[in-house]
Amino acid sequence: MVSTIKFSEFASGGDLANNKTTVGLDNTLTINTRFNNPWTFLASGTTAQRPTPSVNTNYRLRLNTDTQSYEFYDAVSGMWVVLLDTISTGVVLLAPSTDQTIVGAFNLIMATGSMIAPTMLPGNLSLSGNTITSTNSNGNINIIPNGVGATQGITLFGSTTAINADTTSLIQATSVNRAASLSLMTNWNANAGSGIYLSTSRSAIPGTLGAVTSSQILSQINSRGDDGVTGLVVGTQFESVVDGTVSSGIVPGKFNWYTANSSGVSTLGMSLDSAQVFSLVNPLIGSSGGTGVNNGTKTITLGGNLVTSGAFNSTFTMTGATNVTFPTSGTLATTAGSVSSVSGTSNRITSTGGTTPVIDISASYVGQSSITTLGTIGTGVWQGTVIGSTYGGTGVNNGSSTLTLAGNLATSGAFASIFTMTGATNVTFPTSGTLATTASASGIINSGTTNQLAYYAASGTTLSGLSTANNGVLITSGAGVPSISSTLPSAVQGNITTLGQLAADLAFTAPSGANPLYIYLNTDNTFAGTFQLQAGAGSANNGGGLIMYGASHATKPGYVVAGLSSTPASFFTVNNQGTGAGADVFTVSKGGAVVANSSVTCTTLITAPAASQASSLTLGAAYQNPFGYDVVLTVYLAITAATAGTIQIGVGPTNTPTQQTVISGLTLGALAIIPLTIYLPKDYYALVTLTTVTATISGQQAMPV
Numbered sequence: 001m002v003s004t005i006k007f008s009e010f011a012s013g014g015d016l017a018n019n020k021t022t023v024g025l026d027n028t029l030t031i032n033t034r035f036n037n038p039w040t041f042l043a044s045g046t047t048a049q050r051p052t053p054s055v056n057t058n059y060r061l062r063l064n065t066d067t068q069s070y071e072f073y074d075a076v077s078g079m080w081v082v083l084l085d086t087i088s089t090g091v092v093l094l095a096p097s098t099d100q101t102i103v104g105a106f107n108l109i110m111a112t113g114s115m116i117a118p119t120m121l122p123g124n125l126s127l128s129g130n131t132i133t134s135t136n137s138n139g140n141i142n143i144i145p146n147g148v149g150a151t152q153g154i155t156l157f158g159s160t161t162a163i164n165a166d167t168t169s170l171i172q173a174t175s176v177n178r179a180a181s182l183s184l185m186t187n188w189n190a191n192a193g194s195g196i197y198l199s200t201s202r203s204a205i206p207g208t209l210g211a212v213t214s215s216q217i218l219s220q221i222n223s224r225g226d227d228g229v230t231g232l233v234v235g236t237q238f239e240s241v242v243d244g245t246v247s248s249g250i251v252p253g254k255f256n257w258y259t260a261n262s263s264g265v266s267t268l269g270m271s272l273d274s275a276q277v278f279s280l281v282n283p284l285i286g287s288s289g290g291t292g293v294n295n296g297t298k299t300i301t302l303g304g305n306l307v308t309s310g311a312f313n314s315t316f317t318m319t320g321a322t323n324v325t326f327p328t329s330g331t332l333a334t335t336a337g338s339v340s341s342v343s344g345t346s347n348r349i350t351s352t353g354g355t356t357p358v359i360d361i362s363a364s365y366v367g368q369s370s371i372t373t374l375g376t377i378g379t380g381v382w383q384g385t386v387i388g389s390t391y392g393g394t395g396v397n398n399g400s401s402t403l404t405l406a407g408n409l410a411t412s413g414a415f416a417s418i419f420t421m422t423g424a425t426n427v428t429f430p431t432s433g434t435l436a437t438t439a440s441a442s443g444i445i446n447s448g449t450t451n452q453l454a455y456y457a458a459s460g461t462t463l464s465g466l467s468t469a470n471n472g473v474l475i476t477s478g479a480g481v482p483s484i485s486s487t488l489p490s491a492v493q494g495n496i497t498t499l500g501q502l503a504a505d506l507a508f509t510a511p512s513g514a515n516p517l518y519i520y521l522n523t524d525n526t527f528a529g530t531f532q533l534q535a536g537a538g539s540a541n542n543g544g545g546l547i548m549y550g551a552s553h554a555t556k557p558g559y560v561v562a563g564l565s566s567t568p569a570s571f572f573t574v575n576n577q578g579t580g581a582g583a584d585v586f587t588v589s590k591g592g593a594v595v596a597n598s599s600v601t602c603t604t605l606i607t608a609p610a611a612s613q614a615s616s617l618t619l620g621a622a623y624q625n626p627f628g629y630d631v632v633l634t635v636y637l638a639i640t641a642a643t644a645g646t647i648q649i650g651v652g653p654t655n656t657p658t659q660q661t662v663i664s665g666l667t668l669g670a671l672a673i674i675p676l677t678i679y680l681p682k683d684y685y686a687l688v689t690l691t692t693v694t695a696t697i698s699g700q701q702a703m704p705v
Contacts, residue, residue, distance in 0.1 A: 016040045017056075050080065181577060198240070212251065235260050243274040272342045455482060525551035534563070541566040555654055564590045616703040619695070622655035622685045631702040633678040633686060640700040642668045645693035649678060655685050666693060679705070 016037055017020065026033040042051060044063035050073075051057045061083075070083045203210030212218065218240040222534025224232040236259050241255035252274035258266045260557035270280045286304075293301040306316040326332075333656040342357040344350045347364045351357050387393025387540070396404045409419040429435070448454065448465030451475070455466050472484040475492070511517055521531050527550035536542025545563040549556045564570040574586035587595040615633055617623040625631060637647075645666040650659030680686050680702075 015043055016059075093553065134353070203531040211246050213246065214242050214244055218242060218251075233260075233264070234266060237266060285681050378446060430460065453482075520558040528552040528554060536565070544570060544572075566590075611703055612704070615700050617686060617697070617700055619689065619697065620687075620689050622657070622684050622687045624655070625680045625682055627702065628678070628682060628703075630681045630705045632705055633676075633680050633700060633702055635678065635688065635700045636698045637674045637695045639666075639668055639672045639674060639693060641694040641697040642666045643692050646691045647674075647676070647693065648689050648691075649676065650687045651678065651680060651684055653684055655687075657685055657687050659687060 013087055018038065018040055020037050020040075020431075022035045022037060024033055024035060040060065042057060042060045042062035044065055047064060047066045050062075053073045053075065058074060059072050061070050061072050063069075063170060064082075067082065071080050073079075074081045162485075186588040199207075200212055200216070200218045201210045202216075204214055210243065221238040222234045222239075223236045224234050227233045236257075236323040239256040239258065241254050241256065242251060245250035246252075249383070254274055255272045256268055257270050259269050260266045268281055270278070274277050283292055283294050286292045291300055291302055296302050305318055306314075308314040340350045344359070344361075347362050347366070348368075350362045351358050352360075379420070386395065386397050389395045394403065394405055398404050408421060409417075411417045451468045452465030453468065454463050466482055467484070468487075469484045470623055472486050473488070474482060475485050475489055476482050477489075508517060521527065529550050530553070531548040531550075532538075532545055534543060534545030536545070540563075543565050547559075547561045547563055548649050549561070551558050562572045564572060570590050571584075572588040573584040575584055576582040583597070585597045589595075613627055613631065615623070615631075615635075645663075646661050647663040647666065648661050650657035652658060663674070676688065678686050678688075
């Protein structure tokens with residue numbers, strides 16, 4: 001039961017939300033009544049106290065105590081909208097603040113006294129898209145700032161969501177009267193004229209900062225004319241760009257002037273950079289005070305005669321193509337009283353120096369046939385034709401280092417010499433010393449006997465004979481003395497690393513005492529190859545062999561295998577004589593049969609148990625026999641689906657055995673059980689794989705054999 005209280009005693013429930021019910025008296029103040037509130041007001045407050053837009057606040061009216069007008073937040077346009085009937089007069093054109101957006105589809109212009117609010121255009125102005133047009137008789141549109149400070153003015157923004165270098169802010173005069181154009185006037189200060197600020201920022205939002213960068217265009221003023229065909233076409237262009245690095249308070253600038261030529265191509269004509277350097281693309285013509293020629297960086301080229309003016313007027317008149325080098329100091333002379341012309345002969349005589357000529361033989365002079373007599377030649381290199389013997393030459397082209405004579409050699413002078421050749425002769429002379437004749441030599445050659453070798457026995461001056469011996473080789477002692485011997489020096493024997501084919505027995509000399517004799521490969525446990533001894537030429541049927549595998553062999557690390565010849569029938573045996581001439585006491589045939597002629601004693605003999613074992617083979621993985629004896633695996637496959645499937649089984653000593661296909665073309669649409677039987681020797685691997693077959697192993701068993 002709710003107690004009866006007065007309305008004035010009700011507890012406060014806060015601001016009333018939409019679609020809430022309240023109670024009270026009707027308009028007659030006599031009946032208790034429930035009131036429905038489908039749409040309620042927001043709390044009043046200042047502009048700064050506007051609530052955050054949301055589904056609970058959008059489109060609900062509130063009183064703005066700053067502007068004394070009602071407003072609501074439009075979620076479609078994303079802005080606060082002020083009711084027109086509640087706004088005061090005396091408005092000015094302003095840009096929207098950061099929390100307000102002007103939407104072009106509204107066809108409104110933002111005008112306000114102390115805030116931004118949309119209002120309809122006057123009757124003498126029309127709005128079409130982004131264009132405001134005057135409809136009165138004089139066609140003027142006046143935008144008059146009413147501020148009182150030196151910075152009051154008009155700012156036109158041309159941007160959407162980001163600053164676009166191609167965006168154009170256009171103020172267009174369509175009247176035929178030239179005076180109907182853009183007119184700027186200021187009355188604020190008599191000392192300040194009208195000004196235009198063309199501003200550029202990389203910020204996407206007016207009023208925020210975004211530094212411009214080097215070479216970025218700051219502004220462009222394009223003068224255009226109607227060509228009568230395509231419309232307005234640019235004739236001239238005045239451009240301002242950033243000329244360097246931008247920093248706080250510094251934006252270096254550069255002016256560029258462009259003009260359109262007779263083909264309509266806009267071309268840069270001149271520029272003024274931030275260093276105050278003025279540049280012309282084409283040379284300044286003479287009638288404007290220039291030379292009319294591109295002089296590069298140092299040379300001035302005139303398109304005619306040179307005339308100077310001033311205290312000493314001078315005229316330099318050229319009568320033809322002229323190339324004159326001036327002296328660095330002194331006074332120039334006239335042609336009177338001097339040599340008027342000195343010239344040379346091409347490729348013979350050169351003349352340089354002008355009025356003080358220097359006559360010289362041309363560097364390209366090659367001589368002339370009329371010169372038949374020369375004086376004494378003191379220096380130089382002869383590079384002419386071969387000089388005949390009649391004129392003191394050899395008559396032979398001797399190349400670069402060898403002198404060839406067309407006969408015997410005779411020298412004259414204090415020691416006249418004659419070298420007479422009695423036949424074809426090839427003699428190499430020593431680099432120093434005195435040549436000897438056969439009558440008197442500086443060395444001694446001793447006579448020898450048959451089959452002796454000649455060698456120098458004493459300081460290279462005596463040639464003696466070295467006695468030979470049967471079946472020997474030439475060796476030297478540790479001191480280098482040569483001799484003939486049938487035994488190689490021990491140092492030479494140690495250097496023999498390769499032997500050819502042996503035609504007789506190979507005997508090793510037993511070491512003294514109990515020292516072992518090794519025959520081994522000079523390697524370590526990283527060796528992955530084999531060391532083989534075979535009574536044949538390396539073929540499977542050429543005789544038995546002994547194969548020893550390296551410790552790192554890929555498949556048989558450390559194995560020692562006795563290889564039996566494939567043909568004919570062969571055996572591995574243990575004989576009771578060292579020469580193998582006795583009785584075989586243990587035999588293993590090529591087929592694997594083992595015969596022992598006596599009892600066999602084993603420390604541990606592994607036999608297969610009588611009971612079966614549980615195996616754990618999985619499909620697609622190599623399974624190794626872990627039991628220590630040979631087994632027969634029986635694997636039961638539960639096949640649920642197969643489309644032209646295959647089943648492959650492989651058994652081998654490694655985990656990658658070669659597989660064989662046991663079932664192919666298998667196609668099943670329902671569950672089927674297929675048993676697989678696999679013989680798996682001790683320590684061997686088994687591998688079962690399926691192709692286009694869906695199956696699981698329902699059971700398996702290992703039976704000893």
